[in-house]
Structure formats: C-alpha cells, structure tokens
Amino acid sequence: MIPLVLLAGFLGAGKTRFLTDAIPALAQRGVRSRVVLNDFQNARIDAARLGELEALVTPLNGECVCCGSLRELLQTLYDVPAEQGTVMFIEANGATETDELLGHLTTDPRLAHFTLPLQLTVVDAGRWQKRWWHNGLERAQVATATHVFLNWTERLGAPRVAQVRAALSELNARAALVTPADFTASLAALTAEVGEVPARGGREGVAAVPRPRGVPHTHPFGSLVLPLPATVDRVAFHQFVQTLPAAVVRAKGLVRFADRPGEMYVWHRLPERRTVRLDRSWPHDDAAATALFIGVALPLEDLEQAVSRLASVG
Structure with missing residues (x-):
C-alpha cells in the first residue's frame, strides 16, 4: 500500500511551502513523493515549483476536489500504481470541505491500494480565526485533522502562539501538533510498514501511524x-x-x-x-x-x- 495524505489548510496558510520541506526530507529517507495539487488558478505554477524537487505532480485547476473536481481527483488516484517506497499527497485548495472529501477517500473500494488517509492541516498562526465568515471552514479543516502544523509562528509573540495552540487542542485533542521533520519521519516509517501490504484490511484498515519521539500516537481515518x-x-x-x-x-x-x-x-x-x-x-x-x-x-x-x-x- 501507499500512504495517503490529505494536506489541508486555508488560503495562504503555507501548504505548498510545507511540501517544499517535506518532499526533500522524504527523498533523503528513500521515499518518493507523488502530489495531486488542486487550486483555482495557479495549480500548474505550484506544480512546476514542486516538480523541481523531483516529485511526480499532477495539477488540477478549477473547483475544489471535494465537489467539482472530485471525479478527476479520484480517477487520478485510481491510476496510481501501488509502488513501494512512495507517498501520495493531495494538496487541497483552501476552500475544501475536508469531511466531505474524507468520506470518499475512506469508502471508495477502488482506493484500497492506499492506506486510510492521514490529514495534515496547515494553520497560519497569525490569521487563525481572523477570517470573518470563513472562520467556520477554518475550524472544520482542523476538526478532521490527524496532524496539525502551526505555521508562521516566527512572526508572532509567545502569548499569541500559546493562545492558538490551546485553541487547536480544544478543537481537536486527537491531532498531533507536528513539524515537517516530525511528520516526514512518521511518514517514512509508515511507508516501510505498509510497503508489502497489498490492500487495506479489516473494518478500519491500517491500525496505527508510527510516531517519532515526542509525537502523540494517532490513527488514520476509518x-x-x-x-x-x-x-x-x-x-x-x-x-x-x-x-x-x-x-x-x-x-x-x-x-x-x-x-x-x-x-x-x-x-x-x-x-x-x-x-x-x-x-x-x-x-x-x-x-x-x-x-x-x-x-x-x-x-x-x-x-x-x-x-x-x-x-x-x-
């Protein structure tokens, strides 16, 4: 099987920046990255940026992969070969309703060559819950996460960072707060663990995600x-x-x-x-x-x- 990662986060949170750190780190561990990149207009621009890192990138311009571009996304995933030593990222655009998309990723039998999805949500620490009528969507993208990366903290004082951390923990206590290094170490371990497993098994699929030191034990979606x-x-x-x-x-x-x-x-x-x-x-x-x-x-x-x-x- 191939680890499947949904990369979520509001517009400008830093999802592509996260991948520019994660992809080389995985490559150093012998893991190749595939990326489906969804954006309204500039998917091909970001795809070129990631392609320079030797990732296999498929751009999807247009509507969100949770609705209008869903069929194109699923067909792309169906066609991915079950190659060992590979991780599959879906970088969703900032308006994606993650719970809707996760419903398809967990229940479609034609995706059995992937693990049940992990969801890493990138959060802009400075703009967290300062998005007016979009605050609900930003919270929803965190509520379904298995992992959260708190971005742009270097611009802020310690009180604001602590405030956002506390809010994220209250909203989703199950999610592990990780750095790119933490997450790539966990993904590399998961890739090795499931590489020879042919398909999802049991009622909830792969049981657990290997964790690096200091990162709470987390489970993928089932x-x-x-x-x-x-x-x-x-x-x-x-x-x-x-x-x-x-x-x-x-x-x-x-x-x-x-x-x-x-x-x-x-x-x-x-x-x-x-x-x-x-x-x-x-x-x-x-x-x-x-x-x-x-x-x-x-x-x-x-x-x-x-x-x-x-x-x-x-």
Whole structure:
C-alpha cells in the first residue's frame, strides 16, 4: 500500500511551502513523493515549483476536489500504481470541505491500494480565526485533522502562539501538533510498514501511524457501515444522532421511520452540530436503511450498541 495524505489548510496558510520541506526530507529517507495539487488558478505554477524537487505532480485547476473536481481527483488516484517506497499527497485548495472529501477517500473500494488517509492541516498562526465568515471552514479543516502544523509562528509573540495552540487542542485533542521533520519521519516509517501490504484490511484498515519521539500516537481515518432497522422511531433516531461519539466526524445514510414506513430519507449529521438533516429519497425497492460513520479511531462497539438500542425502541 501507499500512504495517503490529505494536506489541508486555508488560503495562504503555507501548504505548498510545507511540501517544499517535506518532499526533500522524504527523498533523503528513500521515499518518493507523488502530489495531486488542486487550486483555482495557479495549480500548474505550484506544480512546476514542486516538480523541481523531483516529485511526480499532477495539477488540477478549477473547483475544489471535494465537489467539482472530485471525479478527476479520484480517477487520478485510481491510476496510481501501488509502488513501494512512495507517498501520495493531495494538496487541497483552501476552500475544501475536508469531511466531505474524507468520506470518499475512506469508502471508495477502488482506493484500497492506499492506506486510510492521514490529514495534515496547515494553520497560519497569525490569521487563525481572523477570517470573518470563513472562520467556520477554518475550524472544520482542523476538526478532521490527524496532524496539525502551526505555521508562521516566527512572526508572532509567545502569548499569541500559546493562545492558538490551546485553541487547536480544544478543537481537536486527537491531532498531533507536528513539524515537517516530525511528520516526514512518521511518514517514512509508515511507508516501510505498509510497503508489502497489498490492500487495506479489516473494518478500519491500517491500525496505527508510527510516531517519532515526542509525537502523540494517532490513527488514520476509518469508515464503518452498519445496517439500521428497517424502520425506526423518529424521536429515538434523532436522539441516536445527537449522542454519537465525538470520534465520529461525519455520519450519514438511509432511514425509514415507523410513522411513515413507505418513505425513505437520506440523513446527514450536520458538521459542528448534533442535529440531523433529512432529504426525501426515492431509492430502489430493495434499498436498505444504513448508517455510514467516518472518523478517527472509530469506537466500533459503542456504535454497534447505539444501533442496537435504536432497534430495541419500538
């Protein structure tokens, strides 16, 4: 398998700069980098910049890879050979909704030659949460991260850096705060560990990410699909969604309610909220009620018990 890394961060946070440090560091450890680079206009410019570092770079101009350019991104990933000693980076543009993209990267069976994705979010320490109506998107890009790199700290005083560190930890305590050196050491170790593994295994794929000294133990994203009862109590279902474990960063599926068993709905738990959105659906007659969960270190037993309790409410 090939380690798969989603590189996220708001516009100007320094994602490409991070890669200019990470790619040579990986090369020194004998690891080759592939990069899919998504940007609105200048993907080819940054691709040329990274190509000078002997990385294999595919530019994707245009819309975000979480929506308009998703099909092109996935086709690019399908075509990547499962070569040992290689790491695959996806540098998403600054407007990317990471939870949506992670949903595709964790559940598409044609990506089984990659590990479940790591997500490194680059944060501009000086501009953190100073983006007006985009603050929510910036928080969401951190909330789904397995690793965070705090950039541009040399421009700031110690109180501001400490403030941002505390905010990031409160928002996502699971994420490891890393430097490029930390992260590349971890990636090189992961590359060696999974190099001879042919495909993702088990319900959550590769279990853990090797860690350098001083870096907290972290897990890649996983996904889990569980069947729901054929019909459920509407109130109990809303309670089920509201009490999902914090490790679940995205949840969706199909559901039928006992008070209207002839209707089926697509359900989504809304990001950063415990409420659920329901959209009427007209699926095939044999479509089954399901729940898809995406997150870090998903608590399998807790989720199975929650579904079991839902089934017992009649």
